[in-house]
Amino acid sequence: MALAGKTGxxxxxxxxxxxxxxxxxxxYLKEFLLDGRVIDINPIARNILVRGIIAPFRSGASAKLYQELWTDKGSPLKVFGYFLQEEVQKQLGDDYIVELGMRYQNPSIKSALDKLMAQQISRLVVLPLFPQYASATTGSVHDxxxxxxxxxxxxxxxxFINSYHDHPKMIAAFVARAQEHNIEDYDHLLFSYHGLPKRQLVKADRCNHCMQTENCCETLSIKNQHCYSAQCYDTSRAIAEALNLPKEKYSNCFQSRLGRDPWLEPYTSDLLKERYEKGDRKILVFCPAFVADCLETTIEISEEYAEEFEEMGGEHLQLVEGLNDHPLWVEAVVELIQEA
Incomplete structure (x- = not known):
């Protein structure tokens, strides 16, 4: 009789x-930015840049932002991560062992894998908590x-779960978050995704499709099915269709640019200015690249971009809460694991 251990x-x-x-x-910054999939330049140059410039000079300012973000329970990203682990474990039952790991810092992937391997698992399902595939995120986790x-x-x-940018239950969770707001009160909706250097998308393209036409990312196809930007546009399309939003009601943009190299456009800051000049005064912002609220959503969008928009003369910029602890998000993760 074949023996079957638990699924990790x-x-x-x-x-x-x-x-x-x-x-x-x-x-944290040092470990994160020394990853060759994150800053994909010559290793010597990367070490000089990160150890000599970015980490020393950004750590002080970033620490102040983290102090503002921190809760009584700790970092929201970790708090919501542990919540997700516990709820998914409950729903999957005793045939599964669920562990949480962080690509950088703690709890580490190694510590999580050690716990799973010690339980004599027969199978392992790896689920990076990034809906859209990018070499710098999902690729780095798999690596x-x-x-x-x-x-x-x-x-x-x-x-290995590669991406789930259009998973129906996850889309339903984003829609449910949006419906916590009266969408009709807003002039325009932005889908703001974490940016990437354009060169990373070009490097990942094996069929000479990337950036060969002006709108190559706006429609998902066989040629760009693994493209981060194309998957972002497809996530927005799925959410917008579920909310019955006309195309002129929403736009896609990219935030969190680092360095001087060309990154994915339009930049969120530029698009906010454009929307203001077109007469929009109330903006609702989704961040569908993030499944849990973090520095890039709570601080960058809710505070920095909101302040920037109001200084232009805008009335209000509102962040749609992340999936965080939403029951539909937990159900989506459970389905993804079962489907794998």
């Missing part, structure tokens, strides 16, 4: 400092899992 589930988000202090933020597991003598059967 590894949920992975990007990461967060262990504390809102300059030292902890420095360690790290493979690096760690190749050191093991016994490697279980593994299922």
């Amino acid at each position: 589930v590894l949920l992975v988000n990007l990461g967060t400092p262990d504390a809102p202090t300059r030292g902890a933020v420095y360690r 790290e899992v493979m690096r760690l597991l190749r050191q093991e003598q016994i490697i279980p059967e593994i299922s």
Whole structure:
């Protein structure tokens, strides 16, 4: 009779400092930005840039922002991560063991994998908590899992979940969050995604499709099915269709640019200015690249961009809350794991 052990589930988000202090933020930034999939330049140049410039000079300012973000329970990204782990475990039952890992800092992917392997799992499902695939996020998680597991003598059967940008239950969760607001009160809706350097998309293209035409990302096809930008546009389309939004009611944009290289456009800041000049005074903003609220949503959108918009003369910019602890999001994760 064949023996079947439990299925291990590894949920992975990007990461967060262990504390809102300059030292902890420095360690986080250093580990994060030294990843060759994040800053994909010559390793020597990357080390000089990160260790000599970015981490030392940004850690102090970033620590102040994390202090503003921090809650009594800690970093929201980690708090919502543990909540998701517990709820998914409850719904999957005893045939599964669910662990949370962070690509950078703690709880580490290694610590989560060690716990799973100690339970003699027969299968492993790896679910990065990034709906749209990018080499710098999902690709980096898969890379790290493979690096760690190749050191093991016994490697279980593994299922890597690549992307789920249009998963119906996840889209329903975003729609439910949107419906917590009266959409008719807003002049325009923005879907603001984390940006990436354009070169990373071009490097990932194996069929000479990327950026060969002006709107190459706006329609998902076989050629761009793995393109981060194309998946972002498709997520927006799915949410907009579920909300019955006409195309002129919403726009896509990209935030969190780092450095001087060309990144995905339009930049959120530029689009806010454009919408203001067109007469929009109330803006509702989705951030569908983030499944849990974090620095990029709570601080960057809700505070920095909101202040920027109001200084232009805008009346109000409102962030749609992240999926966080929404029951439909938990159900979506459970379905993704079962489907894998």
